Amino acid sequence: MKAASTLEKVLSAGHFAVTAELGPPQNANAEAIKKKSAHCLGKVEAVNITDNQTAIVRMSSIAAAALALSHGLEPVVQMVCRDRNRIAMQSDILGAAALGCKNLLCLSGDHQMFGIHPEAANVYDLDSIQLIAMVKKMRDDKQFLSGDPIKEFEPRIFIGAVENPFADPFEFRVVRLAKKAAAGADFIQTQCIFDIDKFARWMELIVKQGLHKKTYILAGLTPVRSHRALIYMKNNVAGMSIPDELIERMEAAEDPKAEGVNICLEMIEKVKQMEGVAGIHLMPIGWESITPVILEQAGLLPRPQV
Amino acid sequence: MIVADRKPLEEILNSIKDYKKIMLMGCGGCVTVCFSGGAKAVELLASQITMARKKDDSEIEIVQCTPERQCEYEFNDAFKDDLASVDAVLSTACGVGVQAMAVQFPKLITLPALNTKFMGYPVEHAVWEEKCAGCGDCVLGWTGGLCPIARCAKKLLNGPCGGSSNGVCEVDKDTECVWQLIYDRLKDLDKLENLTQVREPKDWRTSTNAGQRKIKFEEAML
Ligand code: SF4
Numbered sequence: 366m367k368a369a370s371t372l373e374k375v376l377s378a379g380h381f382a383v384t385a386e387l388g389p390p391q392n393a394n395a396e397a398i399k400k401k402s403a404h405c406l407g408k409v410e411a412v413n414i415t416d417n418q419t420a421i422v423r424m425s426s427i428a429a430a431a432l433a434l435s436h437g438l439e440p441v442v443q444m445v446c447r448d449r450n451r452i453a454m455q456s457d458i459l460g461a462a463a464l465g466c467k468n469l470l471c472l473s474g475d476h477q478m479f480g481i482h483p484e485a486a487n488v489y490d491l492d493s494i495q496l497i498a499m500v501k502k503m504r505d506d507k508q509f510l511s512g513d514p515i516k517e518f519e520p521r522i523f524i525g526a527v528e529n530p531f532a533d534p535f536e537f538r539v540v541r542l543a544k545k546a547a548a549g550a551d552f553i554q555t556q557c558i559f560d561i562d563k564f565a566r567w568m569e570l571i572v573k574q575g576l577h578k579k580t581y582i583l584a585g586l587t588p589v590r591s592h593r594a595l596i597y598m599k600n601n602v603a604g605m606s607i608p609d610e611l612i613e614r615m616e617a618a619e620d621p622k623a624e625g626v627n628i629c630l631e632m633i634e635k636v637k638q639m640e641g642v643a644g645i646h647l648m649p650i651g652w653e654s655i656t657p658v659i660l661e662q663a664g665l666l667p668r669p670q671v
Numbered sequence: 672m673i674v675a676d677r678k679p680l681e682e683i684l685n686s687i688k689d690y691k692k693i694m695l696m697g698c699g700g701c702v703t704v705c706f707s708g709g710a711k712a713v714e715l716l717a718s719q720i721t722m723a724r725k726k727d728d729s730e731i732e733i734v735q736c737t738p739e740r741q742c743e744y745e746f747n748d749a750f751k752d753d754l755a756s757v758d759a760v761l762s763t764a765c766g767v768g769v770q771a772m773a774v775q776f777p778k779l780i781t782l783p784a785l786n787t788k789f790m791g792y793p794v795e796h797a798v799w800e801e802k803c804a805g806c807g808d809c810v811l812g813w814t815g816g817l818c819p820i821a822r823c824a825k826k827l828l829n830g831p832c833g834g835s836s837n838g839v840c841e842v843d844k845d846t847e848c849v850w851q852l853i854y855d856r857l858k859d860l861d862k863l864e865n866l867t868q869v870r871e872p873k874d875w876r877t878s879t880n881a882g883q884r885k886i887k888f889e890e891a892m893l
Pocket residue numbers: 802803804805806807808809810811818819820821
């Protein structure tokens with residue numbers, strides 16, 4: 366075991382894993398984490414705590430992760446390269462591990478232009494792949510990036526990364542995943558899948574190269590409540606592929622919420638059948654209460670005990 | 672070349688509002704090529720300032736000159752006598768020229784009339800694009816001659832990020848994703864293997880993170 370997190374145990378035991386997303390609040394309200402945690406408690410292996418997603422200032426991901434831990438949830442701490450240099454990152458990794466966080470997800474991060482401080486300087490001292498390699502070095506070689514030793518108590522971290530099968534260049538997305546696996550990513554969560562056919566094509570390439578044996582792949586899924594949400598994402602979020610049929614289906618639905626759940630359930634069924642998919646990552650943006658409903662209906666509850 | 676853009680007239684007028692006689696000093700180098708600071712730009716700016724000040728009933732005397740390169744003392748020296756009679760210098764050189772003047776004539780105030788933007792070249796008539804950030808440790812050798820430091824909004828060495836879509840950068844719909852370009856170019860050159868290895872973190876000491884950089888060319892030293 367690399368970190369012996371619940372997520373790692375479930376994945377290494379060969380179970381179909383489930384993670385979900387938990388966005389910290391835009392204030393200092395600890396109760397908000399408690400409330401959101403309640404939807405996920407006992408229903409998922411771990412919750413991703415986002416790191417100032419879309420460059421909007423929120424409660425720090427490590428602080429929110431510590432709160433989630435205190436409510437009995439296992440966090441996946443997200444860390445973006447946008448806001449910290451290698452010194453701050455390593456310091457935060459030590460701090461997160463000391464607080465009991467065992468999973469870390471390494472991302473480049475949304476550019477600050479999208480957020481509330483487009484005038485801010487960004488850092489990008491490291492990129493996401495270099496961050497992955499740095500965490501691995503801290504954990505496995507017991508060394509800081511500088512090569513200086515970490516004397517005892519190295520951070521035991523299960524290392525995650527993201528990949529977007531829908532960004533360009535398509536063929537290179539597989540190479541990039543291979544780079545992330547080579548750098549040390551133990552698991553990968555994908556960008557939200559709406560274009561299931563494209564995802565299937567990407568997974569085929571992944572399996573052909575045997576990459577699913579080097580890193581666990583969790584398929585990212587987002588249940589939506591209306592066709593407008595899909596249109597918004599199609600027009601405003603770079604690197605998304607949203608088929609028109611899906612938008613039409615949501616628009617035609619009498620009960621769009623129920624249809625959104627149905628679509629998500631169908632997707633879960635499909636990705637479960639795909640070779641190489643080790644689990645799902647649910648990202649119900651602003652609709653966290655639907656997580657247990659979907660998992661129940663998908664037959665993914667109760668979660669395995671490991 | 673260095674590419675610069677003129678500051679808004681309001682800001683320029685405000686910076687010289689206390690002066691009655693100025694030297695408006697251009698530069699015959701890069702800023703002449705990019706139209707922002709050569710002799711013609713100096714002439715145009717002088718007439719705009721003169722008109723604005725007339726309107727405000729506070730006339731100003733403007734002496735104009737354009738040394739070959741404002742970033743070298745010897746070219747500025749020729750205007751020493753004129754400079755002795757003015758209250759301030761308004762420079763349409765890049766930030767390097769302004770600083771050369773500030774050091775060379777420490778008693779005179781030299782004010783910038785331009786915003787110095789980047790190092791780049793014209794991609795079509797009158798359109799310049801940034802191409803190099805002077806990072807001090809060039810990677811163009813393995814990127815197919817396209818710079819991810821100056822041109823990728825995240826300075827990625829293992830790009831592209833997940834926001835690259837249809838060849839466009841996630842940050843700006845009018846900017847190409849340089850990582851898509853790098854990929855295409857290396858594919859054409861049959862050198863995609865350049866992108867399969869994990870590129871190590873960059874040593875930013877060679878860039879702007881360790882204070883002023885200096886180069887000595889020993890062979891040419893007297
Ligand atoms: S890698 Fe550095 S030196 Fe080379 S073009 Fe880019 S910024 Fe300039």
